[in-house]
């Protein structure tokens with residue numbers, strides 16, 4: 384049991400975690416860089432401590448500085464949020480070695496899931512459907528590589544076992560390109576991730592991105608909490624997410640959800656997590672598991688009525704999940720727009736002073752943000768300044784609320800992607816549901832995105 388939590392993060396997610404701490408009567412400790420001294424998470428926390436200069440490497444990624452801050456402030460647990468150190472197994476181990484609780488799975492679990500080949504092997508063993516291909520690294524013998532690729536078929540995708548963030552992957556369309564592509568990807572894997580192991584799987588040409596939210600306690604009880612569709616992406620960055628994934632039979636979602644919960648039990652998973660799938664022609668294919676809270680967790684909160692961060696902290700405290708699977712329901716429909724400080728056409732980051740900020744309200748509208756009028760978006764971190772989340776009784780109701788909310792939202796002083804969100808919320812193909820992951824980059828239905 385712990386009575387205080389240090390939040391090793393910034394921005395809207397730090398604010399979100401502090402709110403959950405409040406609810407549970409826990410003391411919230413904020414850490415911040417020099418650039419974030421006036422930030423909302425610093426003001427909201429019970430204690431705040433500066434851990435270094437603006438660049439993340441010298442602050443939010445500085446493990447020693449964060450552990451020292453925990454010691455100085457007497458924090459007993461560390462919540463990593465998402466990004467930064469949230470999927471760093473070595474950091475999770477260091478936190479536990481320092482006698483603190485890491486709010487997330489064990490380092491060893493994160494290590495398995497961080498290696499894409501090991502993760503795929505573990506998931507296939509647990510009966511989770513995976514993309515066709517061998518669950519092992521490609522050999523060095525060129526003849527064998529060509530044979531393996533032939534069995535998978537073209538197009539295929541080469542992936543670095545240690546890859547992440549959309550890097551370390553290469554599509555191969557023809558056998559004559561295979562060996563060169565493999566050499567380049569191997570080199571990339573070695574230099575960017577310190578791991579030259581590469582595997583191959585079938586390339587899916589028009590998949591949707593559908594994911595399953597799970598939670599597991601330390602006593603072997605695991606649940607799946609619903610599906611999300613995050614197919615609207617640009618450069619592998621999600622733009623709008625929704626729950627549940629539209630147009631998929633609830634019985635099919637339940638079947639794959641059950642497999643995910645079963646996999647959690649099998650690997651001894653603890654905490655919240657997300658199984659990411661590509662969904663093509665009616666079938667699910669596992670691609671990776673995220674061993675942390677996701678940016679898009681609010682859409683699941685809106686449809687399940689559960690507070691995921693509260694539950695995440697409770698299971699980290701060793702509490703048993705009080706919920707049975709048949710008590711988890713999906714009510715209505717929810718969308719989340721990621722509000723970014725960026726040019727809506729070129730997508731170039733647009734830091735600076737927010738001179739005017741008006742957010743919508745009313746039934747079924749939720750804003751998660753650390754920004755507001757007079758807030759200066761620093762140039763050092765990612766460009767997410769908030770999330771606009773809506774809920775409605777049906778998908779169409781939620782879309783109507785989304786359009787009204789986006790019309791009401793005003794952010795002045797910096798460029799944001801609000802105009803892009805407005806176009807998407809009125810785009811007939813998106814509104815019909817079920818677009819694939821290339822839809823946004825193809826330019827939507829009516830021209831260049």
Ligand code: ADP
Nearest residue numbers: 514540546547548549550584585586587670671
């Ligand atoms: P990362 O860890 O770098 O995010 P993922 O394995 O999650 O890597 O894949 C990222 C993205 O790459 C996917 O969302 C999808 O767009 C594309 N991708 C991955 N595997 C495949 C595949 N087998 N076929 C087609 N696209 C793929």
